[in-house]
Amino acid sequence: MTSTRDAATVPATSQDAGQQDTFDSLDPRSGEVIASYPRHTPAQVEEKVARARRAARWWTDLGFRGRSHKLAAWRQLIDRRRDELAAVVSRETGKPMDDARIEGILALDHLHWAATHAEKVLGPRNAAAGLLMINHKATVEYPALGVVGVLGPWNYPVFTPMGSIAYALAAGNTVVFKPSELTPGVGQWLVDSFAEAVGEDAVFQLVTGEGETGAALCRAGVDKVAFTGSTATAKKVMATCAETLTPVLVECGGKDALLVDADADLDDAAAAVVWGSMSNAGQTCVGVERVYVVEAVAEDLLDRVASRAAQVRPGGAPDSQYGPITMPSQLGVISGQIDDALTRGARAVVGGRESVRAPYVDPVVLADVPEDSSAVTDETFGPTVVVNRVRDIDEAVERANASRYGLGASVYAKARGHEIARRLRVGMVSVNGVIAFAGIPSLPFGGVGDSGFGRIHGVDGLREFTRPLAISERRFRSVNVMTFDRPGWVVTVLARLVSVLYGRRG
Numbered sequence: 001m002t003s004t005r006d007a008a009t010v011p012a013t014s015q016d017a018g019q020q021d022t023f024d025s026l027d028p029r030s031g032e033v034i035a036s037y038p039r040h041t042p043a044q045v046e047e048k049v050a051r052a053r054r055a056a057r058w059w060t061d062l063g064f065r066g067r068s069h070k071l072a073a074w075r076q077l078i079d080r081r082r083d084e085l086a087a088v089v090s091r092e093t094g095k096p097m098d099d100a101r102i103e104g105i106l107a108l109d110h111l112h113w114a115a116t117h118a119e120k121v122l123g124p125r126n127a128a129a130g131l132l133m134i135n136h137k138a139t140v141e142y143p144a145l146g147v148v149g150v151l152g153p154w155n156y157p158v159f160t161p162m163g164s165i166a167y168a169l170a171a172g173n174t175v176v177f178k179p180s181e182l183t184p185g186v187g188q189w190l191v192d193s194f195a196e197a198v199g200e201d202a203v204f205q206l207v208t209g210e211g212e213t214g215a216a217l218c219r220a221g222v223d224k225v226a227f228t229g230s231t232a233t234a235k236k237v238m239a240t241c242a243e244t245l246t247p248v249l250v251e252c253g254g255k256d257a258l259l260v261d262a263d264a265d266l267d268d269a270a271a272a273v274v275w276g277s278m279s280n281a282g283q284t285c286v287g288v289e290r291v292y293v294v295e296a297v298a299e300d301l302l303d304r305v306a307s308r309a310a311q312v313r314p315g316g317a318p319d320s321q322y323g324p325i326t327m328p329s330q331l332g333v334i335s336g337q338i339d340d341a342l343t344r345g346a347r348a349v350v351g352g353r354e355s356v357r358a359p360y361v362d363p364v365v366l367a368d369v370p371e372d373s374s375a376v377t378d379e380t381f382g383p384t385v386v387v388n389r390v391r392d393i394d395e396a397v398e399r400a401n402a403s404r405y406g407l408g409a410s411v412y413a414k415a416r417g418h419e420i421a422r423r424l425r426v427g428m429v430s431v432n433g434v435i436a437f438a439g440i441p442s443l444p445f446g447g448v449g450d451s452g453f454g455r456i457h458g459v460d461g462l463r464e465f466t467r468p469l470a471i472s473e474r475r476f477r478s479v480n481v482m483t484f485d486r487p488g489w490v491v492t493v494l495a496r497l498v499s500v501l502y503g504r505r506g
Contacts, residue, residue: 001358011389023181024241025185028323034185037209042212044434049176049221049222059200060144071169072112072115075108077196085189086185093183095323096320114169114350116165121463122460136475138197141468143458143467144466148176153180153229153285154180164228165190171463173231176207177190178207178208184208201447215423216240224465229252230252230379249455250361254379254405254451255403256286256288256292256405256409258412259292259400260413261396261420263414272410274309278321281382284430284435289379289386294506334380338355344366349366351384365384369386400424406425407426409421410434417432425449426447427455428447429447
């Protein structure tokens with residue numbers, strides 16, 4: 001795969017530039033320069049991490065309630081100025097204002113959930129000591145890691161990184177954020193608004209640049225790196241972090257499938273296929289890229305999908321339904337997959353080769369695409385969708401699971417939706433909905449296989465940025481086997497007790 005939402009390609013080495021350099025943020029609709037940002041050097045990144053390390057004590061000492069109060073102030077500021085944030089997102093990504101607003105709204109919901117649930121999820125809890133250690137009290141708590149580095153994507157430059165930023169901050173960490181070089185202005189806005197609301201500018205800091213800066217953050221002594229981007233770049237991030245045994249959370253690409261059973265509401269499913277595959281110009285890691293529909297309703301579904309897709313229009317106007325392909329190099333990937341599918345016998349039900357007209361791509365619906373075509377096997381990240389028919393839902397599950405990716409999926413079925421969902425090798429499934437799981441803060445978000453590992457959002461997302469601390473505390477004296485002074489009969493009695501407790505069947 002040549003490109004997706006990468007924060008940047010991480011090079012093999014990183015050297016100081018000697019003097020401050022800058023790069024431009026561009027409006028992808030026109031190529032117009034929006035603003036210039038510094039390419040932070042490794043030395044500058046290290047200094048930011050050092051500042052974050054010093055600020056961590058103050059942030060941790062606030063406690064859960066103190067941090068919740070500070071994060072609430074930030075949330076309220078973002079809410080008051082959400083149109084201002086949406087305008088920055090729209091300029092740097094090209095997406096319509098309403099799409100940018102939705103992204104901010106979802107981020108606010110997650111920020112609220114993380115801040116209000118952190119104490120319950122991460123505070124000390126009792127654990128069972130067991131009969132053999134009955135004289136001990138057992139507890140578990142989840143201290144913050146320290147400093148978390150976040151490498152963010154450009155396709156959802158607020159919502160996606162906030163899935164790491166908000167949860168890491170709520171857990172008690174400080175954060176150094178490197179947004180994609182395509183959306184540095186969004187990162188700047190988030191960091192500036194946090195400092196304004198919280199009154200402290202070292203808890204959440206920004207570094208900007210391309211691959212050199214990303215590599216520097218991995219090497220700067222952070223306690224964990226959270227990365228969103230392509231599988232190929234995730235491997236480079238992991239290799240860089242391995243130099244210092246820095247743990248990583250990686251959310252990579254997807255080739256998400258939508259399965260349609262014979263009893264599905266076909267109009268509902270068709271609407272989900274079109275929006276799930278084409279919103280944000282298809283530049284969504286959990287967007288719909290493959291559809292498997294049972295033979296009995298395949299033509300009916302395809303007609304409904306085609307009718308809806310033919311009415312969707314991209315562009316830079318306020319009433320456009322999606323914007324441009326933000327990363328120009330992705331146009332070649334999209335063109336190549338369409339060409340491969342059509343050359344190998346697929347049908348273009350809507351659009352085709354002519355749909356790619358930089359910087360926009362019109363909707364493309366392909367049918368009867370060979371399963372080994374790149375349009376089926378590789379992430380597209382464009383407003384295209386493959387609709388293939390299957391004998392039954394069992395074949396649909398088999399084909400959906402054949403992908404090396406395993407991020408999200410959707411199932412449309414009235415009778416067996418939940419049953420089908422449980423059989424899918426992915427991290428998240430929406431039944432009779434599409435991408436709904438991303439809008440539920442309590443649900444973990446992440447994948448398997450080439451889609452990565454680790455989780456943001458929910459209980460798992462909070463604990464992702466902590467370390468479990470187990471504590472045993474003796475409550476009263478008893479016979480101690482963990483000493484050279486133990487009586488000779490102790491082990492014999494202990495062995496008999498274990499046999500009584502655990503040696504029987506059932």
